[in-house]
Amino acid sequence: xxxxxxxxxxxxxxxxxxxxxxxxxxxxxxxxxxxxxxxxxxxxxxxxxxxxxxxxxxxxxxxxxxxxxxxxxxxxxxxxxxxxxxxxxxxxxxxxxxxxxxxxxxxxxxxxxxxxxxxxxxxxxxxxxxxxxxxxxxxxxxxxxxxxxxxxxxxxxxxxxxxxxxxxxxxxxxxxxxxxxxxxxxxxxxxxxxxxxxxxxxxxxxxxxxxxxxxxxxxxxxxxxxxxxxxxxxxxxxxxxxxxxxxxxxxxxxxxxxxxxxxxxxxxxxxxxxxxxxxxxxxxxxxxxxxxxxxxxxxxxxxxxxxxxxxxxxxxxxxxxxxxxxxxxxxxxxxxxxxxxxxxxxxxxxxxxxxxxxxxxxxxxxxxxxxxxxxxxxxxxxxxxxxxxxxxxxxxxxxxxxxxxxxxxxxxxxxxxxxxxxxxxxxxxxxxxxxxxxxxxxxxxxxxxxxxxxxxxxxxxxxxxxxxxxxxxxxxxxxxxxxxxxxxxxxxxxxxxxxxxxxxxxxxxxxxxxxxxxxxxxxxxxxxxxxxxxxxxxxxxxxxxxxxxxxxxxxxxxxxxxxxxxxxxxxxxxxxxxxxxxxxxxxxxxxxxxxxxxxxxxxxxxxxxxxxxx
Amino acid sequence: xxxxxxxxxxxxxxxxxxxxxxxxxxxxxxxxxxxxxxxxxxxxxxxxxxxxxxxxxxxxxxxxxxxxxxxxxxxxxxxx
Numbered sequence: 168x169x170x171x172x173x174x175x176x177x178x179x180x181x182x183x184x185x186x187x188x189x190x191x192x193x194x195x196x197x198x199x200x201x202x203x204x205x206x207x208x209x210x211x212x213x214x215x216x217x218x219x220x221x222x223x224x225x226x227x228x229x230x231x232x233x234x235x236x237x238x239x240x241x242x243x244x245x246x247x248x249x250x251x252x253x254x255x256x257x258x259x260x261x262x263x264x265x266x267x268x269x270x271x272x273x274x275x276x277x278x279x280x281x282x283x284x285x286x287x288x289x290x291x292x293x294x295x296x297x298x299x300x301x302x303x304x305x306x307x308x309x310x311x312x313x314x315x316x317x318x319x320x321x322x323x324x325x326x327x328x329x330x331x332x333x334x335x336x337x338x339x340x341x342x343x344x345x346x347x348x349x350x351x352x353x354x355x356x357x358x359x360x361x362x363x364x365x366x367x368x369x370x371x372x373x374x375x376x377x378x379x380x381x382x383x384x385x386x387x388x389x390x391x392x393x394x395x396x397x398x399x400x401x402x403x404x405x406x407x408x409x410x411x412x413x414x415x416x417x418x419x420x421x422x423x424x425x426x427x428x429x430x431x432x433x434x435x436x437x438x439x440x441x442x443x444x445x446x447x448x449x450x451x452x453x454x455x456x457x458x459x460x461x462x463x464x465x466x467x468x469x470x471x472x473x474x475x476x477x478x479x480x481x482x483x484x485x486x487x488x489x490x491x492x493x494x495x496x497x498x499x500x501x502x503x504x505x506x507x508x509x510x511x512x513x514x515x516x517x518x519x520x521x522x523x524x525x526x527x528x529x530x531x532x533x534x535x536x537x538x539x540x541x542x543x544x545x546x547x548x549x550x551x552x553x554x555x556x557x558x559x560x561x562x563x564x565x566x567x568x569x570x571x572x573x574x575x576x577x578x579x580x581x582x583x584x585x586x587x588x589x590x591x592x593x594x595x596x597x598x599x600x601x602x603x604x605x606x607x608x609x610x611x612x613x614x615x616x617x618x619x620x621x622x623x624x625x626x627x628x629x630x631x632x633x634x635x636x637x638x639x640x641x642x643x644x645x646x647x648x649x650x651x652x653x654x655x656x657x658x659x660x661x662x663x664x665x666x667x668x669x670x671x672x673x674x675x676x677x678x679x680x681x682x683x684x685x686x687x688x689x690x691x692x693x694x695x696x697x698x699x700x701x702x703x704x705x706x707x708x709x710x711x712x713x714x715x716x717x718x719x720x721x722x723x724x725x726x727x728x729x730x731x732x733x734x735x736x737x738x739x740x741x742x743x744x745x746x747x748x749x750x751x752x753x754x755x756x757x758x759x760x761x762x763x764x765x766x767x768x769x770x771x772x773x774x775x776x777x778x779x780x781x
Numbered sequence: 782x783x784x785x786x787x788x789x790x791x792x793x794x795x796x797x798x799x800x801x802x803x804x805x806x807x808x809x810x811x812x813x814x815x816x817x818x819x820x821x822x823x824x825x826x827x828x829x830x831x832x833x834x835x836x837x838x839x840x841x842x843x844x845x846x847x848x849x850x851x852x853x854x855x856x857x858x859x860x861x
Contacts, residue, residue, distance in 0.1 A: 231813055231814060232810075234806075234810065234813060267841065268842055270815060270840035270842065271815055271840060271842045274813070352812075353812070356815065373838065377843075381826060385826040391829050479826075479834060479836060479845045480828065480829055482828060482834050482845065483830035483833045483834065591849060593810070593847070593850055594847045595807070595814070595844060595845075595850060597843065597844055598843040598844070
């Protein structure tokens with residue numbers, strides 16, 4: 168006999184492990200990382216408790232207090248009190264606190280208790296607390312707080328057993344609700360101090376390892392040097408570790424394509440399968456290893472707790488270009504994809520800082536651009552070593568990433584000039600303890616990313632590739648036609664039409680054409696070029712890279728690389744800007760400034776390279 | 782003495798947080814984060830550019846504060 172559903176809300180300070188606990192309870196795979204503000208939307212999951220009761224868990228974004236000045240914190244409070252439209256008040260609040268940081272976290276526990284709702288306190292990260300010799304008298308804490316207290320280790324399998332047992336039992340009686348006024352809030356600190364004195368012994372305030380690592384990581388000189396080396400190694404690794412795998416996958420698909428070709432009768436179907444599917448999609452899927460190498464490093468950095476340190480080191484620099492240290496993490500995730508990056512700007516409280524970050528986030532080189540970069544670099548930049556250790560192709564890739572970053576700084580600076588305001592923008596950022604990244608979390612992150620990539624590939628990219636094949640193949644050339652068949656197809660006409668706009672940038676009609684599907688998903692540019700050249704009969708030997716090298720000057724290739732670095736692309740990014748800022752005006756601003764920057768930069772690149780190489 | 786003037790590594794305790802203007806949300810947030818009378822506080826690290834921001838240890842938590850934020854906090858230096 169199962170009782171009715173019990174609705175449970177998880178709340179707590181940022182980075183106390185709510186989402187890890189949520190995943191532990193519900194078997195979910197929500198993103199966890201080691202910095203404040205990873206969870207930006209409420210998430211819901213459910214599981215059946217041992218008693219057979221269905222538990223519905225709500226994971227809320229972290230919050231330091233219920234200060235009415237902050238809209239996000241007001242929402243959390245409204246949800247907990249049942250004042251949020253369309254959301255019934257939870258039956259039980261599980262307040263999560265980091266056991267190594269109770270001085271800060273207990274204050275919020277007391278604030279939650281004053282809501283007058285049933286509350287269970289989960290002391291999380293008990294493993295780290297034990298390691299640091301922190302002793303907590305749980306029965307005494309429970310008695311003084313008047314709340315049930317359980318210990319949890321959210322990152323360990325079975326580490327939430329005590330919590331499951333507790334929430335599966337009777338709902339605890341709520342403490343009386345209390346008013347929220349400035350005087351009583353000041354009083355909370357005094358209560359926390361009393362609680363700590365009576366129940367917690369800490370051998371030292373900080374982890375020895377944090378102090379040791381921060382001495383180097385935050386050092387004015389070594390800190391910046393370490394950051395530069397870390398970033399540089401990531402991009403070198405993307406190229407040197409990912410490239411051999413990419414080549415192998417490309418070879419496999421080429422081999423499969425030629426074998427399938429012998430099985431199918433010559434004609435449109437053979438052309439669709441060989442040129443469109445194996446040629447087009449095969450080329451794109453080959454770039455998955457490079458994307459995963461990039462993600463591997465981003466996940467490790469996120470989990471380790473290093474990212475807020477980087478934000479600390481760069482805050483002043485970012486402030487001088489109208490951004491904030493807090494922009495660093497959203498901008499770094501934009502290297503994976505601008506969409507989570509733009510959503511991640513919700514952790515920036517200041518509206519001006521947030522808008523500036525949203526406007527420059529698409530300039531960060533997202534992983535969808537990697538296939539385009541890798542293809543062109545592989546085709547045009549010779550593979551040799553510079554100064555013995557650096558590989559020239561890796562250096563060009565690094566330069567493209569740097570171009571995006573410098574472009575973002577320039578744009579931020581311009582926004583700051585135009586949008587002057589005298590108000591103060593706060594930083595106020597917590598630096599978490601360092602943590603060893605968990606191989607399991609990294610593996611889940613990489614798996615999720617591969618799933619997204621495959622889904623895109625078999626969804627939008629496949630559809631566009633088939634469409635590109637279709638318009639490149641039909642209509643067939645009229646009888647007696649002398650030029651290549653593709654010149655008479657829809658694609659031929661469309662490409663030649665567009666070329667008027669892009670000819671000054673050195674783009675031939677095939678490239679101009681590939682920019683259209685690239686607007687839906689950038690990787691499709693690669694598939695589209697592969698299809699167009701294959702249908703045109705140029706890519707039968709040696710693959711797309713050779714076809715490009717034969718049809719294309721170095722100046723055009725560099726110009727196209729620069730175009731991809733700055734161009735407004737990917738409809739999804741524009742859509743998420745609209746959603747996050749609730750304004751079409753911001754979408755129009757993003758699109759037009761990026762188009763203008765990309766056009767001018769590509770024009771200069773093409774014309775200057777042509778002068779230098781002719 | 783202001784927190785922004787405290788030498789790196791010198792132990793001190795918070796005196797109070799001053800509002801830079803009426804109903805200063807940054808000052809209120811600092812108080813919520815534990816910058817209250819009698820809390821031990823220390824400057825752990827200083828930003829590499831323009832000596833900004835400051836990394837402040839309060840209790841067992843570390844916060845990055847810009848100088849302008851740290852100026853709101855007055856501290857008493859403990860006898861060495």
